[in-house]
Amino acid sequence: MMRKDVQPVFVWRTLMLLCLALIVLPAGSAFAAVNKPFPQHTTYTSGSIKPNHVTQATMDNSVKTKWNAWKAAYLKPAGTGKYYVKYNSAGETVSEAHGYGMLSTVLMAGYEANAQTYFDGLYSYYTAHPSANNPYLMAWKQNSSFQNVEGDNSATDGDMDIAFSLLLAHKQWGSSGSVNYLQAAQNIINAIMEDDINQTQWTLRLGDWATSGSYNTATRPSDFMLNHLKAFRSATGDARWDNVVNKTYTIINSLYNGYSSSTGLLPDFVIYSGGAYKPAPADFLEDPNDGHYNYNSCRTPWRITTDYLLTGDNRALSQLNQLNSWIAAKAGNSPGNIKDGYKLNGTLFGSYNSGAFYAPFGVSAMTSSSNQSWLNSLWSHTASSPQEDYYEDSIKLFSMIVMSGNWWTY
Template sequence: MKRYMSHLVGWKTLVLLCMAIIILPAGSAFAAVNKPFPQHTTYTSESIKPNNVTQTSMDNSVKTKWNEWKAGYLKPAGTGKYYVKYNSDGETVSEAHGYGMLFTVLMAGYDSSAQAYYDGLYNYYIAHPSAINEYLMSWKQNSSFQNIEGEDSATDGDMDIAFSLLLADKQWGSSGVINYLQAAKNIINAIMDSEINQTQWTIRLGDWADSGAYNTATRPSDFMLNHLKAFQQATGDIRWKNVVDKTYTIINSLYTGYSSSTGLLPDFVVYSGGVYKPAAANFLEDANDGNYNYNSCRTPWRITTDYLITGDTRALTQLNQLNSWIKTKVSSTPSNIKDGYKLNGTLFGSYNSGAFYAPFGVSAMTSSTNQSWLNSLWSHTANSTTEGYYEDSIKLFSLILMSGNWWAY
């Protein structure tokens, strides 16, 4: 009887083990999570976080927004692949793909399927290479996952994909099915080769932008300074320091020359007459290419991130002016922030977009003088309803930063 029971117990154990293996996501069954959400990163000493809610409450707000984002935008794209559905037509762009890869690596630990999602997103990325540089991502696909509107790249998507791969190496290691670190180095080197103007050391718009006015143009929403520093650390390529230094120079040149009273940056920047200046109307996208619009609304988040992580103060004067201006402009009321301003502060937008108000929450973290303003921005963002892929992505990134849950390579 005892012998029979021992066999029965062994059989039950085997069945339970098999069931556990079956129900675990394919990617996450094999790698430990080294930096699980929440991380509660210690930012630079002069920075602040919201103090009108508890840390647990902030973490839960991030989880809620992640759950909403995943349900709305993270979709299967065939066997072993995932993509980010960025519009109602089921299309996607590399910018959205980079966002998805960052979110999944940051939410690992809370989301047990994070590595499976991440690896599926990686598989989609490598299945859609740019025709100019195979390690960069073709910038747009339709609902049938076919490349459309040119098989070339957009730099911001590639930069986020590359940075996410560095984080994936820290999160899960690179000894599994995907060598995340080597994949990161491949795309980082490709960005340097094809998306950096190595005469001006500026960030190009994409691998296609290598001639005429586009060769020297740049986009402030691509000023991901902490990404650039991580690229240098991971590869040992000191040329990335040239890009960091030039990017900070451009920020301050635009600020002192065109927005000293606001700190606002334009959607696109051109190089003309030996100086960098806001692009003219319809330079690339629309009549507001030289204004603070749906590209540059991300700059308070992108630029402030480097200050929070490294303490680099080279853009702090611009950021502090930005914080001071927006608080006054909207009477310290986040719901008064609208989607579009000229660099002198003149309003032309009309909608209270999360893509605009949420990043101001990140920039408010630079000084204790912004505490009540930051608290208001946190609450407005955390309590907001869903809008669309773009707004919801930027709100989620901003909440991750404001809650202290962003971490770097």
């Protein structure tokens, strides 16, 4: 029997330990094991390279530092049980940013103790903002009051990253908890096929709204997330995704051979005219540089190369190799000389050394050992870079995850 004078101390210590456990273990991590914790050190395709002038541990730590800064600046609560990504000073967000938030939290799980809590909160926000065209797609923009603005329809890139992140969440935590990640992924993947894909051309639409006129056949190379598409095929068994993969690679090479054979650059937007895919004219959707390598297509070296690194699919390798040799020469082998905007023939029109531009070139440099010193320079420039804005910092984080060998797939 316990002595009466000991019992209060015992109870007090027990309560203190329980309280500490609740503080240390967030809701998500308390209920699901982390199956693929950061760092993963993925083995990429044979012949590819990583930075070799710093240790693996140093690279991992640099990614952690970038994640910590990104989380502090952009990942914010959005009411009870929800999170969103603050993409500008007005406190607005877009589905592109939301996809980035879901991708980064699932990839950083294991290092980030609250990853599943953040991810589930981001998932709850996504489900609370459906597109009017398809309830499984996400309305593309919300204001600081979390109200849909500028049309409650979707953007393909946000939809794709959300879908891919849900597949990774299934691998990371399983689907037997409060969210069935696999079922949620399959729902949005099927919705993307129905409303974000032109099933006559098998091209990626700009969004679920782009169903008429020249917009119906237009596409955006920064949406060419080929490894996402292959994961969608694997997760659903839907062979139509093979058509989209094949057509996407065909368009990359058509643009490269027809418009940028000396640079490998791809335009921000692409139209279908006269039976062929061509760079979009000025002001097609956003600004006078819609047909140039600008703030959309700056992501293509990261998006396209990632599929090569993970699967060895070399259908865009000639374009990527040309891109690598051109940018290294154009910048005089100095990442600080890379600017934010080029015409497809290589003519410079940008003026700022944006992380959204230089960091993805680090991913494309991984294709060949001939790029080793260039890759090392790009890694160092990115890892030591100061904070910019949401867009640049997101792209730098993802590029460093890939460059350090820590990207993985479904």
